[in-house]
Structures are given as structure tokens and as C-alpha cells.
Amino acid sequence: MATDYDAPRKTEDDSESIEALKERVPDKLSGSVDSEDADNPSGFELPGADLSDLELDVVVLPPQEDEFTCMECFLVKHRTQIDHEVAGGYICTECS
Numbered sequence: 001m002a003t004d005y006d007a008p009r010k011t012e013d014d015s016e017s018i019e020a021l022k023e024r025v026p027d028k029l030s031g032s033v034d035s036e037d038a039d040n041p042s043g044f045e046l047p048g049a050d051l052s053d054l055e056l057d058v059v060v061l062p063p064q065e066d067e068f069t070c071m072e073c074f075l076v077k078h079r080t081q082i083d084h085e086v087a088g089g090y091i092c093t094e095c096s
Contacts, residue, residue, distance in 0.1 A: 040056055 063069070066079050071088045072095035083096035 021072040045087070063076070067076050068079055068082060068090045069076050070090060071086055074092055077092050081092045081094070082090045083093040084091055
């Protein structure tokens with residue numbers, strides 16, 4: 001027998017009334033605070049938002065003795081990842 005996969009399927013869960021479903025959905029206007037919103041009080045930033053007034057505090061560490069900057073990918077890597085040396089510096093094993 002062929003099965004029509006596009007046909008609507010009825011299960012035991014479909015027998016619930018609209019009122020029963022509405023009771024299970026939390027009221028959006030209630031006074032409870034969603035924990036997800038409490039973590040990010042400013043909300044979501046939209047693409048293209050003006051962030052020119054935003055100040056970032058970043059700590060920049062100087063190069064360590066056991067690190068090098070790859071001349072191909074410009075990533076800072078550990079000296080154990082040096083593959084070979086070129087005129088400008090070192091090339092890592094991933095780029096060689």
C-alpha cells in the first residue's frame with residue numbers, strides 16, 4: 001500500500017482543544033522576568049547599528065618568547081609550529 005506523506009496526520013496530541021493549548025502557553029504580559037532577557041538587558045544589536053560610541057577595554061600582551069607570527073596567515077603561534085623561515089620571518093606548519 002502506498003503512503004501519502006503529504007496528507008495531514010492525526011495523533012492523540014491533536015485532540016486537545018484550543019483552550020487547553022492556550023492554558024499551556026505562558027502569558028506574555030505577566031510580571032515574570034525571563035532569565036534569558038535578564039542576561040542581556042540591552043537586547044539584541046541589529047546589523048548595521050552605530051557602535052561608534054562604544055568603548056572597549058582590551059588588554060594587549062606583548063609577544064612572548066615562545067611565540068611567533070606566521071608570515072602567511074599572520075596568526076600568533078607557538079614556536080613548536082614553525083615549519084621554515086623566510087626572509088620576513090617564519091611560516092607555520094599549517095601554511096607550508
